[in-house]
Amino acid sequence: MTEKNLKARGMRWDISDFYASAADEHVEADLKTAVAQAENFATTYRGKIAENDLQAETLHSAIIALEAIYTKTYKPAIYAFLAFTANTADDAFKALYARCQEVMAQVQNLLLFFELEVQQIPPARFERLLASGKLDLYRHYLEGVRLYTPYTLSEKEEQVINKKDLSGKHALVNLYTEYTAAFAWQLEVEGEMKTLTGEEVRNLLRRPEPDLRARAKRAYDGRYGENEIIFTNVFNAMLKDHALEMEMRSYKSPMAPAHLRNRLAPEIVETMMAVTTAHNHLAQEYYALKARLLSMPKVRGCDLIAPVSQKREVVTYDEGKHLVLQAFENFSPEFRRLAQQMFDRRWIDAEVRPNKRGGAYCEGTVPGHHPYILMSYNDDIDNVYTLAHELGHALHDFLAGRKQTIFNYQPPLVAAETASVFAEMLLTRKLLAEVKERELRIAILTGKLEDLFATIHTQNYYTRFEFDAHLQGAKERLSATQLCQLWTARRTEMYGDAVDFLPEQKWYWAAIPHFIHTRFYCYAYTFGALLVLALFNRFEEEGKSFIPRYIELLETGGSDSPENMIKKMGFDIRRAEFWESGLRVMQAFLEELKTLVQ
Numbered sequence: 051m052t053e054k055n056l057k058a059r060g061m062r063w064d065i066s067d068f069y070a071s072a073a074d075e076h077v078e079a080d081l082k083t084a085v086a087q088a089e090n091f092a093t094t095y096r097g098k099i100a101e102n103d104l105q106a107e108t109l110h111s112a113i114i115a116l117e118a119i120y121t122k123t124y125k126p127a128i129y130a131f132l133a134f135t136a137n138t139a140d141d142a143f144k145a146l147y148a149r150c151q152e153v154m155a156q157v158q159n160l161l162l163f164f165e166l167e168v169q170q171i172p173p174a175r176f177e178r179l180l181a182s183g184k185l186d187l188y189r190h191y192l193e194g195v196r197l198y199t200p201y202t203l204s205e206k207e208e209q210v211i212n213k214k215d216l217s218g219k220h221a222l223v224n225l226y227t228e229y230t231a232a233f234a235w236q237l238e239v240e241g242e243m244k245t246l247t248g249e250e251v252r253n254l255l256r257r258p259e260p261d262l263r264a265r266a267k268r269a270y271d272g273r274y275g276e277n278e279i280i281f282t283n284v285f286n287a288m289l290k291d292h293a294l295e296m297e298m299r300s301y302k303s304p305m306a307p308a309h310l311r312n313r314l315a316p317e318i319v320e321t322m323m324a325v326t327t328a329h330n331h332l333a334q335e336y337y338a339l340k341a342r343l344l345s346m347p348k349v350r351g352c353d354l355i356a357p358v359s360q361k362r363e364v365v366t367y368d369e370g371k372h373l374v375l376q377a378f379e380n381f382s383p384e385f386r387r388l389a390q391q392m393f394d395r396r397w398i399d400a401e402v403r404p405n406k407r408g409g410a411y412c413e414g415t416v417p418g419h420h421p422y423i424l425m426s427y428n429d430d431i432d433n434v435y436t437l438a439h440e441l442g443h444a445l446h447d448f449l450a451g452r453k454q455t456i457f458n459y460q461p462p463l464v465a466a467e468t469a470s471v472f473a474e475m476l477l478t479r480k481l482l483a484e485v486k487e488r489e490l491r492i493a494i495l496t497g498k499l500e501d502l503f504a505t506i507h508t509q510n511y512y513t514r515f516e517f518d519a520h521l522q523g524a525k526e527r528l529s530a531t532q533l534c535q536l537w538t539a540r541r542t543e544m545y546g547d548a549v550d551f552l553p554e555q556k557w558y559w560a561a562i563p564h565f566i567h568t569r570f571y572c573y574a575y576t577f578g579a580l581l582v583l584a585l586f587n588r589f590e591e592e593g594k595s596f597i598p599r600y601i602e603l604l605e606t607g608g609s610d611s612p613e614n615m616i617k618k619m620g621f622d623i624r625r626a627e628f629w630e631s632g633l634r635v636m637q638a639f640l641e642e643l644k645t646l647v648q
């Protein structure tokens with residue numbers, strides 16, 4: 051028997067098609083050219099875009115020039131970023147990355163006037179420019195730039211808000227981030243007292259020992275309760291700040307800016323959320339079943355992601371690679387071909403080694419250049435999922451890159467995880483088709499279902515809590531007790547009485563950074579995952595004829611609104627039925643799990 055290659059030994063990427071090294075003279079030359087081009091752009095176009103006689107051709111050439119400048123600026127920055135994350139101890143790349151960020155800021159400042167002038171074009175003239183047909187490729191981008199125009203205040207007012215935010219909103223975000231990042235926990239693990247970070251404590255919830263999980267969760271959430279003065283004040287200040295800004299800018303709902311950012315009509319999000327809430331019973335049925343798998347009378351709030359199986363199968367990088375490639379091949383030979391290239395041409399860095407950044411990412415680079423993947427492959431099925439996920443992103447980048455330019459390339463936030471989560475579904479499908487052993491099938495199904503509940507139903511209840519808090523917080527200051535009550539009410543709406551939560555868990559609202567960093571971010575997760583399930587359901591029903599439409603969807607990149615992109619595939623996301631079809635995939639997984647557990 052030959053020895054297995056573990057931890058993807060030797061699987062390093064080759065990024066020399068960007069530059070030869072940090073010292074490569076082309077790096078500095080590109081950065082200098084980018085700045086010179088940006089200066090030239092400013093001289094040519096400043097004051098011209100908002101002019102009365104602006105022609106569509108002029109606007110079009112300006113955009114083409116801008117895209118060229120951004121491409122030139124991004125390339126060295128992406129190169130430095132890739133190299134630095136692959137070896138964070140390399141000071142040359144750290145310095146180069148800092149230099150690239152400076153240049154990017156310089157270039158952005160020089161180009162800032164362009165979008166401001168686009169915003170100033172009066173509506174009637176803007177419509178005429180679009181009607182010329184010469185700007186069709188950039189319609190979505192230009193409309194995006196002008197999206198906030200109706201809510202923008204005078205220049206003076208905007209300046210005052212920006213300055214006061216430094217000591218207001220931004221200061222509170224910094225306080226929250228730094229304060230919580232400094233948290234450390236003392237916990238006894240395997241008979242030894244340990245000092246742990248937040249991430250380490252959260253990881254204990256995946257441990258098989260029920261008592262350890264309970265101690266970890268009590269300590270983690272309890273810490274937020276011990277600091278209730280800080281979190282209640284920060285939370286209330288953020289609610290008030292948002293309410294005041296909504297009023298000044300005449301937004302109709304606290305969620306309105308998030309809908310604009312996502313380019314979604316409010317009714318669509320409302321329908322999606324209502325359908326999700328109407329399917330909370332799936333989570334309740336699941337956790338009742340999980341109690342039986344864990345041989346407990348009832349699942350506790352600290353057991354939601356507890357393992358149901360002690361088995362840990364070794365899956366080497368080569369085995370993982372073949373699993374993913376076959377899963378893609380079953381869907382479309384083109385998917386396999388594109389993914390295969392990523393391996394063959396060494397665009398993936400999977401080796402586990404010191405000084406490599408944690409986590410995984412796919413860097414899409416720029417249209418016309420291929421993507422790169424960085425991960426640390428640790429020889430289990432979770433890592434195979436990560437590989438499938440990142441390769442899904444890479445496919446999206448390849449496909450969008452061959453049809454789109456730099457401004458239209460990035461998918462919208464709510465569709466950014468479409469290809470990656472779809473790729474994970476393809477892997478699940480393959481595993482379920484092949485794995486016969488009962489315990490492994492249970493592990494695959496519980497893993498996938500918990501992942502989906504966390505992304506769909508949980509984020510839905512987070513959003514409902516956030517909305518309640520904003521509505522009530524705009525009217526009065528909320529006490530810690532009120533915040534905890536709003537939180538537990540929405541939590542109960544999701545879990546019913548299927549789960550016994552620990553008393554400390556009423557504080558968990560204070561532990562979610564999204565509420566502080568970006569208002570109403572969470573529903574993007576619900577949207578993205580349900581969208582994939584709905585598409586996947588259609589694929590299972592329809593078979594091969596679905597594939598070209600799916601490829602076309604990925605090729606659209608970010609050149610249209612989510613609603614239009616999906617309409618082109620023949621779906622209406624305004625209808626509840628669309629979202630319900632996604633939840634049917636979860637229902638089917640749950641039914642299969644029920645028969646296995648009987």
Ligand SMILES: [Zn+2]
Nearest residue numbers: 439443467470
């Ligand atoms: Zn992703």
